[in-house]
Amino acid sequence: MTFSSPLAAAASSTSSSSFLHLLKLTTSSSFPLLFHPNSYSNRSVSESPMDKHKNPQGKEDEMDQLREAYSKGANEISTKGLSDDIIPHLLHLYGCCATPRDFEIYAPHASFEDPLMCAHGVKQIKSAFYSLSKVFSESKIVEYSVKENSTSPGSGEILIDNKQHYKFLGKDIDMISLIKLYVEEGKVVRHEDWWDKKPLKNRETVNLPLVGRILEMTRRGSMLATHAMMRFGKDPTV
Numbered sequence: 001m002t003f004s005s006p007l008a009a010a011a012s013s014t015s016s017s018s019f020l021h022l023l024k025l026t027t028s029s030s031f032p033l034l035f036h037p038n039s040y041s042n043r044s045v046s047e048s049p050m051d052k053h054k055n056p057q058g059k060e061d062e063m064d065q066l067r068e069a070y071s072k073g074a075n076e077i078s079t080k081g082l083s084d085d086i087i088p089h090l091l092h093l094y095g096c097c098a099t100p101r102d103f104e105i106y107a108p109h110a111s112f113e114d115p116l117m118c119a120h121g122v123k124q125i126k127s128a129f130y131s132l133s134k135v136f137s138e139s140k141i142v143e144y145s146v147k148e149n150s151t152s153p154g155s156g157e158i159l160i161d162n163k164q165h166y167k168f169l170g171k172d173i174d175m176i177s178l179i180k181l182y183v184e185e186g187k188v189v190r191h192e193d194w195w196d197k198k199p200l201k202n203r204e205t206v207n208l209p210l211v212g213r214i215l216e217m218t219r220r221g222s223m224l225a226t227h228a229m230m231r232f233g234k235d236p237t238v
Contacts, residue, residue, distance in 0.1 A: 082148045082183060083158045090179070094164065095140040096133040098126075100235045107187040113200055114193035117223035118216065123233030124223060125191070130230050138167035142174075154186040161197075 089102040103122055112119040112128055119125045132139045144162035151157075160179040165172065178197040182190040192200060199205050203212030227233065 081146075082150055082154070082156050083146050083160075083181075085186070086158065086181065086183070086188065087146065087160075090160070090181075091141055093129045094132070096136070096138070098129050100126075105188050106191070107184065107189045110187070110189050110191065112191040112193075113219065115195050115200065116219065117226060118219040119223050119227075124227050126233035126235070127227040127230035128223065130233075130236065131226050134230075136166045136168055137170075138165065140165055155184050157182055 086105050089105045092098050092102045103126055106122050106125060108122060109120075110122060110125060112125045117128055119128045141162050142165045144160050147159040147161070149157040149159070158179075158181040160181070162177050162179060164175050164177055166175070167173070175195060176197060178194040180190075180192040180194065181188050194200060201212060201215045203209040203216065206212040206215070
């Protein structure tokens with residue numbers, strides 16, 4: 001004889017009272033059934049006291065973290081100076097280790113002027129600074145302090161009080177200077193280097209405009225000669 005289930009076999013081999021007792025045991029909470037209806041449903045829908053308080057507190061912690069991150073970001077933006085992204089590249093220019101990327105601080109129409117030359121455009125500015133390593137065996141800014149006069153975000157004037165060191169034919173040359181950078185929308189549009197902190201001599205700063213004009217032409221001629229010598233601002237090959 002075949003039994004359809006273990007319970008049916010038990011029913012046929014025991015008395016009615018024994019079968020009822022067995023059935024009661026199987027439905028009691030102490031019987032180790034994996035899928036006891038009551039215990040399974042309790043596990044799936046019940047929530048511990050910790051879970052009830054976890055979500056609100058977790059959301060509050062997330063909001064605190066977001067507020068803190070926003071505050072830090074806003075503080076970094078507000079404290080970032082106009083010169084922060086410019087000074088590192090400028091030190092490379094004066095240190096005979098300029099790369100094409102260092103000249104990205106200039107606007108395409110930017111100008112550079114010191115007592116020796118006057119450059120117009122980034123190509124000529126490249127020639128002016130690439131030529132330093134051809135003339136001096138050593139060149140660098142050894143000391144500097146920065147003052148900023150901001151007119152609007154990304155625009156203003158940067159004044160760099162500095163001391164420059166050069167080595168020419170084995171002789172050390174130290175010079176104080178005032179570098180003036182005029183910045184518009186994060187780019188340098190004019191770069192002046194006042195040796196000994198004296199204004200550049202031109203038709204507007206000397207008593208005789210004709211003398212000033214001659215000095216301007218001399219600086220332009222010097223720049224054009226240097227530009228040709230440096231292959232018209234061509235970047236050096238690595």
